[in-house]
Amino acid sequence: MGKICWDFPLLGTGNESGNNIAAITMFKGSGVMDGLAREICQNSLDAKDSSLPSDNPVKVKFELIDVKKSDYPMFKSYEEAVDRSIEYWDNSPLCTPSIKDFLSNIKSALDSETIPMLVMSDYNTVGLNGVNASPHEQSFWNLLVNTEGISIKQNDNSAGSFGIGKNAPFAYSALNLVFYNTLAKDGGRAFEGVTRLVTTQKEYNGTMRPTQPIGKYLYLIDDYTGRPILPSDDCPIAQMGVFNRTEIGTDVAVVGFKKSDYTDWERLTAVAIIKNFVLAIINGQLTVTVKSPKIEYVIDSERLEQLLFIEFGDEPQLKYTRQTYETIANGELIKTKIAEKDDLSIYVKYDEKYSASLSRFRSTGMLINTTTNDVLPHFSVVIIVNDVGEMRLSKTLRSAEPPQHTEWRAKNITDNLTLKNRAGRYIRKIGKEIQSVLDDFDRADITDKMDAGIGNYLPDASDSSGTTEGTDGLKTDVKIKEIKSYDGRVFYNSQYESAESASGAETQQSGVKTGKKKRKKRSKSKIPVVNPGGKSQGVSTGNGKVKIVSPKIVEHRTFYLAGNKYRCFINSPDDYEKVFIQYFAGRDDDKQDSLVVKNLKLEGSPRIEINSEKIGPISLKKGINTLYVEFSNNEIMAVVPVFTMEVSNEKQSN
Structure with missing residues (x-):
């Protein structure tokens, strides 16, 4: 005759296990409900009953209830298993402070008269088929409750691929304990508890033997065989009203929910669901209710806008x-x-x-x-x-x-x-x-x-290196320590005061800034100064003096787009005429190369050909000025612009 009990299979020649379970740890994060909300709602969407009309959304309910511990013998037998684990590790040379704290925290959580239980239930799904499957039949009940690292979803739209997400609920349990309950479309009904402790022990043939860390609360047929708890079994915890299903679907219950870590869990859960499933809610694919004794949120397509912009507007x-x-x-x-x-x-x-x-x-x-x-x-x-x-x-x-x-x-x-x-x-x-x-x-x-x-x-669209890598992450900024100018001054990021002084310095050479001779890239012939406006040839050389100063540019930033294209934003404090811009690219040897601009598009103007190292003269308006620049160099560069401006042209007499 079998019995309902906690069963921890003997360890045999298996490995001892501590409390560092990577599959659970990756979902931990005090004060954040995203891991649990994503896993539960994703699994429910995956299990949608395709035979229902398309406008029938998957419904999910998050409800927190308090369970009186003394009403359910399951808690007493679970505490006994924890005590055996504490005794085992107290006598083990491999015991660590982390294992001691882990077991002590579970013991403390069990001391309470009531145990908080967060029950997550779905509807308009197919439940977990295969409760009564034969050994050679596929069982989605077994995949969820009795397997590790295996993921076989019930339809091609399913998002899981590792079989690891099922561990998310354990990260939110102070007891490391989860209940599963289902009424499946194939008619199966089942209930089972799963805990992920550390290596514990039990008596076997008169001797205490180490056991595996994963234990099941089930109907144990014999020492090697068990099955889920069925409605016909006399099991008080499985017969709780919250598990008495009349509609097809699945319940996942986090037993010993960490209320102290998630004091505002209702709001946190609602926010996590909206953030991670806003598209499903907009499209009417998902409706979620978050309920506790003090508050209730209903999240659906009709209420979404109010929740986003009013209830959670801040x-x-x-x-x-x-x-x-x-x-x-x-x-x-x-x-x-x-x-x-x-x-x-x-x-x-x-x-x-x-x-x-x-x-x-x-x-x-x-x-x-x-x-x-x-x-x-x-x-x-x-x-x-x-x-x-x-x-x-x-x-x-x-x-x-x-x-x-x-x-x-x-x-x-x-x-x-x-x-x-x-x-x-x-x-x-x-x-x-x-x-x-x-x-x-x-x-x-x-x-x-x-x-x-x-x-x-975006990923670098110009990448033609043949690499097999692809990334959807935010492009990493080009990292530079510093870029020194040709006259020894340092460019810090995008902040650069290009003039020697605000009042300017005179030079006999038109359009050339004073200072040491800058290093240029080799060219077969001199590249002329080009005026994007098309009305002037720029600053010409001659016998006269030309005063060159820097416009007092408050801020400028240059951003890489793709290939050899960049976008430059210039925040000008005033209107300026006859401004010249020259771009430099930093090198590993702390020097700079002057860059050739192929073409330029000024904000509100058509793109024009440049083919010059210097742009100008152009006009800058007060405020943000946007330039789209294409260089000859087809690479990602740390680009720094240098601004100069002609403020006078004093011709000398012969």
């Missing part, structure tokens, strides 16, 4: 989510092909109040990541990988995600070189498509306002 975590919402609702949509027709959707919106952001989404509506930079306004870009045709793009990118599903990076694929190369190729192509969309964006409406693009947020 929530900094949702800053870019608000941009994403507006971009999807009011931005320009472009569909393009990466591997198959219309497999990528790109939304673009410009707004002066925006900080530049690029958000990436799976077709299920789950956010992969958002790369941002507050220094570079004002574009919001949203890309969505669509499941079309053979789903080559979405399947490839799913393989390029880490266990937390927070990026697309080819190097995450370590066991399939062909797939890794394909992922790198797709990721680079996505970057090129985004840049192309922004290049073609209606500049006529925004050029007078725009002061940044998205180039810094």
